[in-house]
Amino acid sequence: MSTAKRQRVAVEHAAGNAPVCYLPSVLSDAGDASPEAEQTAVKRCKYTLHSRRTQHSSVELVHAALGGQIEYVGRSDADENAGVQPCSYALAVYRPGAAKLQLLGVAGDRLFRLDSRLPGLVYAPTGAGAEDDEGSREVRKLAAKRLVDEFGSTRRRRQLTAREAGVVAADRISGGEAVKELLGEVAAKGQGEGLTKEEVQRRAFSHRTIPPHDPSATHPSAAYPLELLLGPGPEAGAGAGAAAAAEALLKDLNVGTMFKLAEDEEAAQEAAQKESVHPYVLSRLPLLRQLQRSTDPAARPRARTRARYLALLGTLLRLQAKPVLVVKEEGLASALKELRVRSEPLAEHLLAKFYVRTSDPLRGVRYERPDALKALLLGYVLAAALVLEEGFMDREQFEELRRGLKMDAPKLAQALQQLGAVCKATKLKVERDGHVLELPCYTASLLRQTDPTRPAKTLADCFPEIRLAKGPKGGR
Template identity: 35%
Template sequence: MGKSDKKRGADEPASQEPKRVKVEVLQPNEEQLPPIAAYFPAGLPQGVEHYEVYEHGSGVGANKKQLTILGKQGKVEYVGSTSGEDYTPGPQPCQYVLGVYNKESGQLSLMPIAGGRVIRMEPRLPGLQYTASLEPVGDDDGEETREERLAMNKKLVASFGSTRRVRQLNAREEGVVRVDKLGDAASALEGVMGELVAQAHASGLTKDKVMAAATQARALPPHDPAGTTPFTAYPPSHLIPDEIMGSLKLKPIMAFTDPGLVMTKENTPRLHPYAARKVKLMAGLQDREVAKTRARLIAFTSALLRLRENRSRMWVEGGDMDKLGKAVNVFSEVLEVLLPLFFHASPPDPSSGKVRWELAKDGETRLVAYICVTALLVEPTAVIHSDQFADLAKWLSLTPNDLQQRFREVGARVKSVALKDEEGKQVAGAERSYQVELLPDGSKALRDMLPDIKINKRK
């Protein structure tokens, strides 16, 4: 036991004796400024050569001093203060001190920093009152001065504001009606209205024709309102943009026309999971054109589902489509054609230089409509059964009720059914699902299946 203890003790590092440290708390005298600690929430600015410190406040003694720190970078000022919540919001849970330890003497010298807190340095523009509205101070300023301040405010928001703040500012500016841009608005409006009335009389517009035009303007994929079958109502040649016909990778999908080919992890095409399950529908197809059309629809559905799945992650540095394509699992040649159909690019982020693609105003509705149509066309009889419907609802992050409404909007017929398992038994406690079919018997045209357009009654 003794030898074992001795050997183990030799391998262990020698314990260090605790050292006694002398602590000295210093207080600045009336002629000295206390140490100042500050941080910059927008990042350390470049080009600020020096900072000025201003002393103010009432009372006598070092503890009564209030300090304001000012640094200038062009027309932007960085301001911080120890005097209150203007620059350092929130309660103060503790007091900060600056410590210097002398190893030789073993003494730790402490001194309270200015205000007992770390000062927040905010970017500011001279002449602006920093309330929630960021309105310019003073109502007697000239128009030129006001415009200059608004321009400086816009520059400040562009440099340091969030993407949401930039969008809000741009939207507010677009909503401002400027007199100098209107011209003779009254006479212009009268002329336009007169021209519209004349055109309506000349063309013989009726309520039915107006309703037909409104139907044509729905957020639907390319379609033929007179079509009576799924493929005449939504022709795949119109649905899939010509620019990506050659970029959709069909060979791995076409290989499964061989009924003897078994899908494995190695030969599974690079597809969205929902679309990958549809590859089995290729088995046994003898007509090559029919097979190619179905393969295109499967690949196209996969790309659309990837866009929907990654709709909140469409960030790319410098507009690099190859990089974005790899991030969202869509070939860049396909991505650069599909993005403008549903998304719009925001200005580059000032700090990172990244471009964000955001869904357009009706982009989400149009994207889901495309997915609903292609999901129906992929099926041999344009019928989506309840289990497939539940699977698609899961991938789209929509409730069954929401998804069935989206199918109705593209002209599909929907009926509620109980969700059943593989043995055909009803799943206890499961939410009801739906079966969807598109123009099943050819007796009606697509226009007859689309929901009625609601018109507000004249009051």
């Protein structure tokens, strides 16, 4: 037996060769007595090779072992062959254009897994070789999140939440330095397109997750009026139609309940025990009671406006406490019970504005709230709370709202500033466990016209400033 090693054939431009390999096959002795089959041995199996150019300018090789009753067909260009073990096989390739037989090494020295397939059929890529689109990836991510929420440990849920919080996406940007950078990019792009400053600001404002508002308003109630907060949306336009739609939805809110709770303290205590009304809404009832009992003619419209915003705020806070709604019955019957609203039109309006409907074969119909709608709902809550207090919150009111929303004071102040409010840092003394502590707190004001000698400020003037990108220095 010779011990001399075979000399490996040097292949020019090995990196440019396509991934190729051969299909070994053993022909059956029975059932085929043709001379060709008898003369065919394992070492002398005939293979045909076809090559074509793909859009990536790479050669796709398809091998077919001909002979016997079975035809083996396989491909070597699938993505599932990227991480397998190395090998040192070679293949003789006949190139018709050059009329030469060239010996090539398997590019990348990879050993591929090949399956037997029937000729004439199209085999779509599956598993690791499939190319998913954006929608398929999002569906898979949502399914994985549901599995973790249902069966995962607390540590795994925290890890998934932290990973999602670290992703910077367009629908998650709602404040801080990130929104300043985004608005600056929009402003710079508008300047490059030759837009005016007003057009640039209008386009930049559209990227903010704030409720519908009137930029020219000089009073809090006019800045975030009910006809805009409860209106059909900016696509339906403003005017009498939006006001009529808002008025129809406003009748379905529990405005009468607010007046009743303000007059009957026992009913308010019962509502607090049953948790049918949010604690922050109950804490704002004393001023409504004073306005109802006042003999001042101007107190009646103020009481009516306050009761309306209290009813709206209570509904919004109830929505915020339910980020996911599971529909267990036909129609909106279960949603009406969960949201505690009295009419289907109001329930449909709230579901369409603050939820995304999903349908799952196993879990049924669900309404879920993504991060962008969470920021929008928070804007609605804060806008209603500001108008409810007629544009000013002292530190005690700010602290009550912070506890009701379970937010940090700086984050709450930052969210209020995005609505056009002016927040000033202060301290609040509270007593806990027999000790007096000073907690960081803020006061918030919206459209307070403190200087009568100057023109009245509008809501557009109170929004955080949009920093326009500066041009390059040196004239280049």
